[in-house]
Amino acid sequence: MPFSLATWNINSVRLRAPIVLRLLAETAPDVLCLQECKSPVEKMPLDAFAAAGYRYAVARGQKGYNGVAILSKLPIEDVGERDFAQLGHARHVAARLENGVTVHNFYVPAGGDVPDREVNLKFGQKLDYLTEMRDWFHAEKPEKSILVGDLNIAPREDDVWNHKALLKIVSHTPVEVEHLGAAQDAGNWVDVTRKDIPEGQLYSWWSYRAKDWDAADKGRRLDHVWASPDIANAAHSSRILRAARGWEQPSDHAPVFATFDL
Template identity: 85%
Template structure:
């Protein structure tokens, strides 16, 4: 079984339902994982996605913020979610394909502006969330699993436009990179995107603040596709659909793709 997968922080699934439909029709991944849906599940425009061939959905939602969803052309089983840091936030959901592969879809907290948990509660929340991810996967080491989502950290020096200038900027600070590495090590997760594209600058997010985001190209790779070691070698064809950042009224994130032959 071969299937393609994409992950995309959509920044409001209702506001950008037409962009989701555009992606589904033009790129046709078998599975699309969305983050920051900003919608209760019953308000997600599932009929539009079903008309595009995506009749299966597993989602968790909230009004106005957070929210994760897995849209699929393939049959999927809802296998639950975890309420990380016991906040009641819709930041994780999992689904299982018929071939036994489990897909974890995450929206890790952004962490606010100051990389200091003593003065910025949001940053502490982010670090605690990552620590719980690490402990959970270490305690229940997964097999045949894929982890995707907006992890809100650009770990490598070439995952940001300027390593030196962003060392003290939330999303690329050493403490965040270390916490993410511990999550990755907890189950031996393989960064599929960098397995396929091992060298060079690579981004999936560009700020709305840039007057011309494309020309400035001050991006960060915040969106990730990981796989457990038992299936990582089956992954290929990773790419970032940069053009989506330039669509009309876009998300500030671009979709990240991978294909798995299992």
């Protein structure tokens, strides 16, 4: 059963419901994973998404912060969430498709502005979150699974606009890249996007601070699609919909897509 999947940090699902509906209408992924929904589940516009053909949804929400949701045209089963680093945040939810594939939707903490856990509590929380992801994947090797989301780290040199300039900037520091790599290695996860697009600069996030984000093009690839090794070869057609960053009232992230022939 081939199916397409997209992941998008929407930065308020209620504020940006119109562009979610636009994405659903124009690209029609079978499954859409959203992060940073910034809403309790009961106030998410799930009825509007259902009317657009996405009748199935699992979500975890929080007032004003965090929040993750999985919307689907295909039947899905809610298979729970984990509270990594015991933060009490709505940052993970999982759903299982009828073909047995489990989709994990993650929103890893951003980590604040200073890359030093001794002076920045948020950076320490980010590292602890990634460490607990690593430990979980060591203990329970993922099978027939897809991990997507805003992981808030651009791991490769060509995942940022300037590697040397960003080495001390949160999201591209060596310690973060090392922690993300350890989590990936623990589950033998395959970076599907880079499997399909192995070379060249590739971004999914551009700061709101840039007056002309497109011309400046100072981006980072913070949003990821990974697959467990048993299904990674079934993935193809990865892409980032850069144009969505320029839609009306946009998120600062663009959606990332992949298709799986399973």
